[in-house]
Amino acid sequence: MKAAAFDYVKPRSLDQVISLLQEHGDDARLLAGGQSLLASLNMRLSEPRLLVDITGLDALRGISVQGGMLRIGALATHTEIESSPLIAQAAPLLAAAAPHIAHRAIRNAGTWGGSIAHADPAAEWPACLLALGGTVVARGPKGERRIAADDFFQGLYATALEADEVLVAAEIPLATAENWFAFDELARRRGDYAIVGMAITGRRRGGVLADTRIVLMGVDSTPRRARRTEALLNGKTVDAAIAATAAASLRAEIEPLPDLTNSPGTKRHLAGVLLQRLLTRACA
Amino acid sequence: MADLYPIRVTVNGETHQCSVQPRTHLADFLRETLGLKGSHLGCEHGVCGACTVELNGHMVRGCLTLAVQADGGTVNTIEGVSRAGVIRDLQQAFVQRNALQCGFCTPGMLMAAKELIEQRPDASRAEVREWISGNYCRCTGYHAIVDAICEVLQHRRAATVRTEASA
Amino acid sequence: MELSGDILVGAPRTRVWDGLNDAEILVRSIPGCEAMEVVSPTERTARVMVKVGPVRARFTGHVRMQDIRPGEGCTLHFEGSGGPAGMARGQSAVSLTDEDGGTRLRYTVQASVGGKLGQVGGRMIDAAAKQMADQFFAAFNDAVGGKEPVPQAEPALAPPPEPQAPAVEAGAVAAAPPPVADAAAVHVPRVVRPPALPAPAPVGEGVRILWFALGVLSTAFGAWIASMLSR
Secondary structure (H helix, E strand, C coil), rough: CCCCCCEECCCHHHHHHHHHHHHHHHEEEEECCCCHHHHHCCCCCCCCCCCEEEECCCCHEEEEEEEEEEEECCCCCCCHHHHCHHHHHHHHHHHHHHHHCCHHHHCCCCEEHHHHHHHHCCCCCHHHHCCHHHHHEEEEECCEEEHHHHHHHEEECCEECCCCCCEEEEEEEECCCCCEEEEEECCCCCCCCCCCCEEEEEEECEEEEEEEEEEEEEECCCCEEEEHHHHHHHCCCCCCHHHHHHHHHCCCCCCHHHHHHHHHHHHHHHHHHHHHHHHHHHCC | CCCCEEEEECCCCCCECCCCCCCEEEEHHHHHHCCCCCCCCCCCCCCCCCCCCEEEEEEEEEHHHHHHHHHEEEEEEEHHHHCCCCCCCCCCCHHHHHCCCCCCHHHHHHHHHHHHHHHHHCCCCHHHHHHHHHHHCCCCCHHHHHHHHHHHHHHHHHHHHHHHHCC | EEEEEEEEEECCHHHHHHHHHCHHHHHHHHEEEEEEEEECCEEEEEEEEEECCEEEEEEEEECCCEEEEEEEEEEEEEEEHHHHHHHEEEEEEEEEEEEEEECCCCCCCCEEECHHHHHHHHHHHHHHHHHHHHHHHHHHHHHHHHCCCCCCCCCCCCCCCCCCCCCCCCCCCCCCCCCCCCCCCCCEEEECCCCCCCCCCCHCCCCCCCCHHHHHHHHHHHHHHHHHHCC
């Protein structure tokens, strides 16, 4: 199908973008990579009056270390993250997750900020940001503010961003030698949204786990932390028995929502499978 | 609501100045305004890959890119890439190995394969399969396509070795 | 799709049943509800503007109710068509039981979804439906649980107050309007519509994403119709 008609503007400044959002409210949508937005426009699931193209804002580009944090600009594409040597070194979780995002053509256009602001519960970047304990940087009429990942994802496609705010970057802590990570998705085909996906981060000293963060994709209306299972793993060294116990704990902890083809029981089972695999793979 | 937005875009080496509706996606602009019918529309929401074209050096979905987003940019379609001869060996391998039947997916497949060969010259068969999983083919069952791409990768690697050896 | 849930409403069972029968409360509680029309004593249609993420969809639902047990529960059958976009049909059951602290309201929904909506939105249906149901029952609980005066359980003839704010997180409930004198079970089509809304969108704008609110709508409508029939 073809999208319904809309106006288009490509501002040169962030202030202009913000005032357009204030002026048009819900009738305007921000356009970055457009890989989710344009699909919904083509199917007429959404008919905004105005698209505000933010790809002219160079300040939103770039991947760099700033103030001891890895700052990834909202307009960094998935491919840029996938092939960045800085990310491979400072945030290897992202390098591992990137190839799972859709397919190469989508990754060449889709953006870090777009994925996080869209907040699809089965998407990779929201889960990774939550697993890394990252921070969203947002700019609005009242200036800039920082929102912790734990506070950012509030409901289905709902985030802490105000209607007149723009996500300009998201920051994550730099990986140290003690940090370990794991990532995988279970899907019927490569590139599909995950039936269940998982991102795990933490510290490991002498084999003993600490600060474990386990985030699930595709089981809830937001990326979902499994805090009870995290607490169970902290202070332990992973072996086959611990991995099995953790998987059982996870299955008991989560209440997955089904989708049209997978029941809650299936998702629950797959979550346990994933956790066991990832723990075994990373800590064996 | 404003009707038309002016854009200036270089397609297959030729620069065009046009006025387009903002809602027109790049694939429709190429097909309907410029008459370049080689890029095809399958699903129009980004999953089938039949509309794959090259924008500013990367392959993208023509249906998930607006023509206005290509303003000031460079687009290469299957027509231009073919005419330039840069995928001659790929096209020959496709023909020899029966990697196309109806041909609907083929332009998109070739654009995807082109970027693979450029970006991942050492790709294994598994990596080739993963890379083209974003392009759907309803006719061939894919193996012939993978065979053709692997054959080209192999020949190009061998050619590189020969060139380096004789240097 | 199957969905079920329950909520403890802070009010006695008869008040909850009456609340489910009160059109004003329903229109205010259903997220994005714009209008409701009485087609017959057992049938209702409604127009709801659904917002989930980037999706904005105006749809029309049609509900028919059965198996009315006044004060206890009922079953509703619903269907809607989105033309080329897709369609949905199904049924839901609602039951009320007394519990410490008020009334336990239980609901179940079984729905089948077809067309583009089912194909593309399939993975989100349950999450979105659950979110809308949660919003509905939170607003309903506020209205019935004593936070504001509830008009007598007559079908409202006065236009209800402004609908909820469109944002998905909003749960504000506006004040109740004064009840109108001539309430009666007259079988003429009657439209209950919030004020200050534009005329209904033309059919060409599409009927989409109906399933998101069907479970909620049908539950509420069915209970309301049940009360109508029980008089």
